[in-house]
Amino acid sequence: MVLTMKKNYENISDLSEIMRDSNELIVDRIRHLNQLEERGINPYPYKFKEVIHSRFIHDNFAHFDEEQLLTVAGRVMLMRNMGNATFLNIRDQEGDIQVYLSKSNLGPEKYEQIKLFDIGDIIGFEGNVFRTKTGEITIKAQELSLLTKSIRPLPEKYHGIQDADLRQRHRSLDMIMNNDVRERFINRARAMSAIREFMNGLNFVEAETPILDTKYGGGEAKPFVTNVNAMDLEVFMNVSPELYLKRLMVGGIERVYTMGRSFRNEGIDRTHYPEFTLFECYMAYADYHDMMELMENLYEYVFLKVNGSTKIVYDGIEIEFKAPWKRATMCDLVKLDTGLDVLNMSKDEIVEAIASKELLINIKEQNLDIASMTKGDIIMELFDAYSASKLQQPTFVIDFPAESSPLCKLHRENADLIERFEPYANGVELGNAYSELNDPLRQRILLHEQASKLRAGLETASPMDEEFALAIDIGMPPAGGLGIGIDRMMMFLTNSYSIKDVIAFPLIKR
RNA sequence: GGGUGCGUAGCUCAGCUGGUAGAGCAAUUGACUCUUAAUCAAUGGGUCCGGGGUUCGAGCCCCCGCGCUCCCA
Structure with missing residues (x-):
């Protein structure tokens, strides 16, 4: 790509060529950027010193010497300017820390620079740590360097970014603000x-x-x-x-x-x-x-x-x-929550019970063709409708109906079930597990069943995997x-x- | 797929019965050397999601569409 970048983006009216949604806030920031460059300050320098993170400073305040210079860096989240003194809150990966800037500490030339800094810029500081009179642990800056100029404003400082769509669309902002x-x-x-x-x-x-x-x-x-x-x-x-x-x-x-x-x-x-x-x-x-x-x-x-x-x-x-976590068989849970002893009932008895029991309205509302389902599938539907949501x-x-998976061993004590x-x-399913089926002939039968269900139009069934069967x-x-x-x-x-x-x-x- | 609610300034949100578009923060200018959502004063900032309709007049009512939220299948 041949794109000639001007040193200064003075032609702000051209922004629409490279930016979909410029506005006056962005133009103001680019103006700041231009002024910094005119003063010989690179708004996008190559590297910075190793920094101490905010949480470490908060946790170890007592161990720092008053004279010791610490290096910190982060994104400016808040700026409180009081003329010849300014408080900033910067945010790093671990959290926030306050920085105190004064004209007497920095000298007038460096102090003037901060007028060209904006909320959202990434700035590095060297300074000693102290407590303000209100008790906040603060870095008194002796040096400062702009590390990255931000040309787009952050969301509102108090409410941050709320809109669920914006938070997902601009996750970087979501992570900065929250x-x-x-x-x-x-x-x-x-x-x-x-x-x-x-x-x-x-x-x-x-x-x-x-x-x-x-x-x-x-x-x-x-x-x-x-x-x-x-x-x-x-x-x-x-x-x-x-x-x-x-x-x-x-x-x-x-x-x-x-x-x-x-x-x-x-x-x-x-x-x-x-x-x-x-x-x-x-x-x-x-x-x-x-x-x-x-x-x-x-x-x-x-x-x-x-x-x-x-x-x-x-x-x-x-x-x-x-x-350990609780263990309960699916049939016991269904029995508990519906009153139907499904393990010991025939399919016809279950179908009849569902039809006659007024309490079982959930499952009827789903308009399932229960009569054409297998017993195991009906048990699973009952479990989903009456038991799953109660499992807080x-x-x-454990012990699902045999037809619920083609990759699981039959239950060692009941061939209607699998392990x-x-x-x-x-009420949310966290996983799935088996005593894995390793009987090759039964495996092949079940895989072929899957393949024929797929051919018959069941889109969630799997095609035959001959290499897997061979293994x-x-x-x-x-x-x-x-x-x-x-x-x-x-x-x-x-x-x-x-x-x-x-x-x-x-x-x-x- | 069905139902619900929503979409207004960079962000968070108001906007009455249909009658010239509002606030806070952010921004700009000014004051201020211990503030912390700093404060005070002034100023600028809008495709009211898009399209159509009703109306003298639509951010608001109706229809279609787009996007998002929550509930349900």
Whole structure:
């Protein structure tokens, strides 16, 4: 690109050529920028000294010598000018600190510069730390240097940025104005590190699995479709890493995990987003009971590491993530919440009971064709309608109907069930786990069933994956597998009501 | 996909029964060397989301569209 930049942007009337939405506030700031350059000050210098962060200064005030010069830097958030003295509040990654500037300390020439500084500029200071007469820990600046000139005004200093659309569209501003938002994304990173620490400590190997693939599986979901031009090939984006992690196990990795993005081309709501971060792990010689222990210990580890506590208050309810969590079978929960002993009833008896019981209005309102569903599917619908939302405290819902997954072992004591669990908290599903199916013949039957459902028009069914089936033929050790929705974990960890609040850059229309 | 509420200055928000567009912060100018949402005085700043309609007259009423919020499937 050939773009000749003028040293000074004097031709402010040309701004519309490079800026969609200039206004007088921006023009004023560019005027300041021009004046600084005319004084020989580079508004975008290359580097600055190592800085001490605001929180460290607040925490260690007593240990600093009065004469000791400290270097701080940050974005100007507030400016209180009183003629020959000025107070600034600057914000760094850790928080805010006040800076005191006076003409007598800086000398008239440097002090005059601050007239050309604006709120939002990034400025570095050297000075000694002291307490003002009102007690605020403050840096008395002896030197100052502009580090970055901001040409666009920040939102209003008190109310900040409120509009949900603007906050997502301009997440940088949201993070500047709302300390908790910046902290939320830092905590997200800390949590992901903690998960890796925990898993690595148990001798799990971190793996990567494909995003682009000619087939998809491991989850019930509509995939995204795209093309690899170089191969003239239609491909899908992964809906789950499961089948590849199992192939790594067949290859001899006994403990494997991954944490990455999966994609499901379905609805968006408070707890669903089309691209989401999925953690999955597989552990040889373990079953789903072992995976429950792993999950509750992992949650406990992450919450202690990041929040210092396993207890949170979410949506007005105190939730305790300390291990162990409650375990309850799906059929027991349905029995408790509907009065129907579904485990010991035939499908016809259940259908009849739903029809005759006036209390079961929720499920009737959904206009499901219950008579044509399997018994297991009806049980799952009853669970969704009557039990799921009641699970406030962390609970493992265990022993799902056999038809609920093609990748899970049958229950060792009841062939109508499989050894599957989903953990719930605050009525939200947190993950999914199995005693993994490794019987190659049963696996092939179930995969072919999926493929024929797909051909029959069920868009969430998976196509046959012959390479995966071949790997299972070779032999996968008995194993427990566990998937955890990381975004939902982050919602609880950071007390966020919506999944979009824990995704830094959600999709924006236009 | 269905319902609800919203869209006004850079930001946060008012705007009555349809009658010339408002405030605070931010900005500009001035005063002020311990302020902290600093204070005081003055000044400038608008595609009222877009399009159409009703009306003498629309930010406001009606229709269509766009975007967002919340609830529901």
